[in-house]
Amino acid sequence: MKLYGYWRSSTSYRLRCALELKGLEYEQDPVSLIEARHKEDSFTSRNPFAGVPMLEADGRDRAQSMAIIAWLDERYPDKPLLPSDVEQRFTARELAYAVATELHAPLNLKVLKYLKDPLGHDQEEINTWYRHWLAATLVPVEKRLKQLDTGDFLFDRPGLFEAVLVPQLYNARRFDFELDACDKMVRIEQACLALPEFQRAHPDNQPDAPEV
Known part of the structure; x- marks a missing residue:
């Protein structure tokens, strides 16, 4: 998995927390919001929402942090982020x-x-x-x-x-x-x-x- 995020982005931060809590390995490819890299065609062609984070996983570019976290919990059920009750x-x-x-x-x-x-x-x-x-x-x-x-x-x-x-x-x-x-x-x-x-x-x- 490769995470495209920004160090101080709260949504990137929450996804990093989720990945770490689940013990999943991932690479990082930083996207500078200050330099507006998220608005470049090379990025928006993969992520039309033009924001971070984006997670490249299982052959697909995935956007929206809460949706990604839910997918991670379903795709990798070990160390669940939600209780059983x-x-x-x-x-x-x-x-x-x-x-x-x-x-x-x-x-x-x-x-x-x-x-x-x-x-x-x-x-x-x-x-x-x-x-x-x-x-x-x-x-x-x-x-x-x-x-x-x-x-x-x-x-x-x-x-x-x-x-x-x-x-x-x-x-x-x-x-x-x-x-x-x-x-x-x-x-x-x-x-x-x-x-x-x-x-x-x-x-x-x-x-x-x-x-x-």
Whole structure:
């Protein structure tokens, strides 16, 4: 398998987490969003969505991170990302989809660029936009976690929800989002980041990450 992604892309990050949690081997071919490589004909001819990540696997180019993760779990059933219990699977999907569907659309790079040019918003206004939508979803996710009385992970080990949550909290910190009231999410994040799978998936450890 070959992963076409960008080191700081939250969707690329979540797919790396899923691949690592499932113990699957993959190569990486970085796609620079800053250089707009994702808009080049050589890329869009393979991925008409013109975004990352894209996974080349089983003779096909696969787009859309959540669809790819679902495919991985079906194609490689070992180390499943969802629990066996139907109600627990619903809970994992409820929380993961809340983050993936409610936050990625208003907060991805092309939206932020559109807010700046042509709409003319300055960076602080864009940061305010970003934090507003983070709160709209992360606050209820935190409330649900408190209702469930979770521990270090949503269930007994990290899976789909953790693979989606950790990248979003990484981005939240980039935009100075206040996480003091999100102690359940932060506890899960810290437990995940202590694991080698999440360490290998971290943006700082990617081949296209800038040198510090």
